[in-house]
Amino acid sequence: MFESWGRLVHRRRRPILGLSLIAVVFMAVWGTGVFGALTSAGGFDTPGSESARAAETAERALGRDGADVVVLYTSADGKTVDDPAYRRSVDQALAAIPAGKTAGATTYWTAKSPQLVSKDRTATYAVLRLAGADQETREKNYEAISGDLTKVSGGFTAKIGGQQGTETAINDRVSSDIARAEAMATPILLVLLVIIFGSLVAASLPMLIGAVAVLGSFTALHGLTYVTDVSIFAINITTFLGLGLAIDYGLFVVGRFREELERTSSVEDAIATTMATAGRTVAVSGVTVAVSLAGLLLFDQNFLVSMGYGGIATVLVCMLAALTVLPALLAALGPRVNAGTVRRRRKTGTNDRWLRLGHSVMRRPVIYAVAATAVILALGAPFLGINWGGADAKVLPTGSDPRVVAEALERDFPRNATSPIEAVVTRTGDQAAVKAYTDRLSAVDGVTGATVTGSQNGTTRIALLYQPDPSSAEARALVEKVRDVPPPPGGHVDVGGVSADLVDQLDSIGGKLPWLAVTVGTATFILLFLAFGSIVLPIKAILMNLLSLSAAFGAMVWIFQDGNLSGLLDFTATGAIAPAMPILMLAMLFGLSMDYEVFLLSRIREQYDLTGDNTRSVAIGLQRTGGIITSAALLFIVVIGAFSTSGITFIKMVGVIMAIGFLVDATIVRALLVPATMRLLGRANWWAPPGLARFYARYGISESEAPPAKALEPAGT
Numbered sequence: 001m002f003e004s005w006g007r008l009v010h011r012r013r014r015p016i017l018g019l020s021l022i023a024v025v026f027m028a029v030w031g032t033g034v035f036g037a038l039t040s041a042g043g044f045d046t047p048g049s050e051s052a053r054a055a056e057t058a059e060r061a062l063g064r065d066g067a068d069v070v071v072l073y074t075s076a077d078g079k080t081v082d083d084p085a086y087r088r089s090v091d092q093a094l095a096a097i098p099a100g101k102t103a104g105a106t107t108y109w110t111a112k113s114p115q116l117v118s119k120d121r122t123a124t125y126a127v128l129r130l131a132g133a134d135q136e137t138r139e140k141n142y143e144a145i146s147g148d149l150t151k152v153s154g155g156f157t158a159k160i161g162g163q164q165g166t167e168t169a170i171n172d173r174v175s176s177d178i179a180r181a182e183a184m185a186t187p188i189l190l191v192l193l194v195i196i197f198g199s200l201v202a203a204s205l206p207m208l209i210g211a212v213a214v215l216g217s218f219t220a221l222h223g224l225t226y227v228t229d230v231s232i233f234a235i236n237i238t239t240f241l242g243l244g245l246a247i248d249y250g251l252f253v254v255g256r257f258r259e260e261l262e263r264t265s266s267v268e269d270a271i272a273t274t275m276a277t278a279g280r281t282v283a284v285s286g287v288t289v290a291v292s293l294a295g296l297l298l299f300d301q302n303f304l305v306s307m308g309y310g311g312i313a314t315v316l317v318c319m320l321a322a323l324t325v326l327p328a329l330l331a332a333l334g335p336r337v338n339a340g341t342v343r344r345r346r347k348t349g350t351n352d353r354w355l356r357l358g359h360s361v362m363r364r365p366v367i368y369a370v371a372a373t374a375v376i377l378a379l380g381a382p383f384l385g386i387n388w389g390g391a392d393a394k395v396l397p398t399g400s401d402p403r404v405v406a407e408a409l410e411r412d413f414p415r416n417a418t419s420p421i422e423a424v425v426t427r428t429g430d431q432a433a434v435k436a437y438t439d440r441l442s443a444v445d446g447v448t449g450a451t452v453t454g455s456q457n458g459t460t461r462i463a464l465l466y467q468p469d470p471s472s473a474e475a476r477a478l479v480e481k482v483r484d485v486p487p488p489p490g491g492h493v494d495v496g497g498v499s500a501d502l503v504d505q506l507d508s509i510g511g512k513l514p515w516l517a518v519t520v521g522t523a524t525f526i527l528l529f530l531a532f533g534s535i536v537l538p539i540k541a542i543l544m545n546l547l548s549l550s551a552a553f554g555a556m557v558w559i560f561q562d563g564n565l566s567g568l569l570d571f572t573a574t575g576a577i578a579p580a581m582p583i584l585m586l587a588m589l590f591g592l593s594m595d596y597e598v599f600l601l602s603r604i605r606e607q608y609d610l611t612g613d614n615t616r617s618v619a620i621g622l623q624r625t626g627g628i629i630t631s632a633a634l635l636f637i638v639v640i641g642a643f644s645t646s647g648i649t650f651i652k653m654v655g656v657i658m659a660i661g662f663l664v665d666a667t668i669v670r671a672l673l674v675p676a677t678m679r680l681l682g683r684a685n686w687w688a689p690p691g692l693a694r695f696y697a698r699y700g701i702s703e704s705e706a707p708p709a710k711a712l713e714p715a716g717t
Helices: 002-011 013-036 050-062 084-095 135-149 162-197 200-224 233-263 267-298 302-323 325-338 352-363 365-385 401-412 431-442 473-484 498-532 536-561 580-611 614-645 649-686 690-699
Strands: 069-075 102-106 123-130 156-161 421-426 447-456 459-466 492-496
Touching: 002 013, 002 267, 002 325, 013 200, 013 325, 050 421, 050 447, 050 459, 050 492, 050 498, 069 084, 069 135, 069 162, 069 401, 084 123, 084 156, 123 135, 123 162, 123 401, 135 156, 135 162, 156 162, 156 401, 162 200, 162 233, 162 401, 162 614, 200 233, 200 302, 200 325, 233 267, 233 302, 233 325, 233 580, 233 614, 233 649, 267 302, 267 325, 267 498, 267 580, 302 325, 302 580, 352 365, 352 614, 352 649, 365 536, 365 649, 421 431, 421 473, 421 498, 431 447, 431 459, 459 473, 473 492, 473 498, 492 498, 498 536, 498 580, 498 690, 536 580, 536 649, 580 614, 580 649, 614 649
Parallel strands: none
Antiparallel strands: 069 123, 069 156, 102 123, 421 459, 421 492, 447 459
């Protein structure tokens, strides 16, 4: 099938390239419009949960009461809020806000609440509710007033925070981070590709496919925005995923094409064989990665679902570009793919270093397997101490206004005044019963205050203050205690707020995680069986990927929770990890690691079908792919490592941890552990029950005409 496709692409290379050029122009014009169509930061809440119901019920019955915008006012010369000049300056600043842009403003002087004054009384804050029935309108209203909010006279300063201020700052930073990351990565990638290929023309092809893939991913995301909300964070993921995968696939396909040109003078035969081997590998890999990312669609959080949609679209675009545009370019270039030589290229199959390593692993498989496993498990050990937390203004760089405001509220003011636990009581208008319920909440161990903040038509909202950080385990335990308090007779209570949302998010993710494992594990097993005709190799591949994940997750906790290397990486550790982040990286790393597994196993299987010698096939497979896999991993690390410079902590986390994951996977796992375990398993690597073996012979994704390996007498196993 893939060989026939290669010959078809060779014959139709000009029409394919012409249509591809038209498509690229369209993607460059329309696809880049995605930046104005994405939803804002956020998407970590859990629709349908108790905390979501509490927020929806309270807003519907009592109106919005959230802190959309928090403006922190401080006195430069030590004036306190008791000075009349302080109030005049704040009132004048708020009065200057254009009419119709806000639905209300609360200050210390209007609410007479000590919660709104700092401990030394030199700072206070105003809470603004934005006008607008939907998020888009409120965002536009915020943009219209944000410049005026910091204008305050009389020797006072103002900084903007709150939910909308934080989301806008994150959105602005995401766009600038993408541009900077691409500007950093592109020249480095070009230099490395020239070094790897030794030819300017060959080196340019993966970059060209990478550009097509990124534009294609933007176009796919833009199309998705017409049918569903897509988080702005999806842009980061699709950018490095598209560029990284396209370069990987370009490396595999271009490398194999040049190898085939050494064997034949026919460009058509070289293209056909390349598609039958590397093209087949790209197809299997692309579908496997897409299946892994599709697991994100099982979750409730818009953040994860957006990543799933964006990731799937990006992988499919990369795969299609690598199977159509790239072979058409190679068919047009032919031997000119080696033009622009800058160094003498080593002849394919003569890399003695990888061959020596392969033979060394074949001689001492137990030592290599045990040592590699021990190292990986040691790297993963910190994950056992993970603490869960939320995503808030602390993901922004130190010194950014929303983060300064958030830290000041936490440090200088009564705790959690803008992030209380909220109990929303419905189905009762008995105020005496509600009062008794409020008193019971006040008596809950850990609650420092309970105040009714709204009551109308049988619905009452009660705000509960507490001391722990809203994302802490103590705050989550307090939510459970509050939920255990019996409601008023005949009434119903939903408990919400930041801490409650985190509780619900953890419960939701934990409930969907087994389904992710079953769905992705089963699909991956089936795909790898169809590719290699073995039930042993898919199981081993899944276990190898889980080991790679453990090392990456251990690094995530050690660095981003515990704060190690925070100075070098320029971030402030919060002592917790947002639950959605390990899920996102699990899906991406699992799928992308399988990319290298498929490439390695494809070359090993190719040799094994020819010789039936497991040991020799593993060694030769490592020799043929070791350099390409490590080169591909290095290039991917450059791409994703550029995102480690992001000012958004969890984007930085994705960049750093995935780079570590790729490094561990391409070196310890693929170069040492996989060959060692395949040597130990011997002929069992290729075993399948007779019924499945017949199924593979008929329906397997194979181009080989060699007899089934299990019918051959192995040598050296």
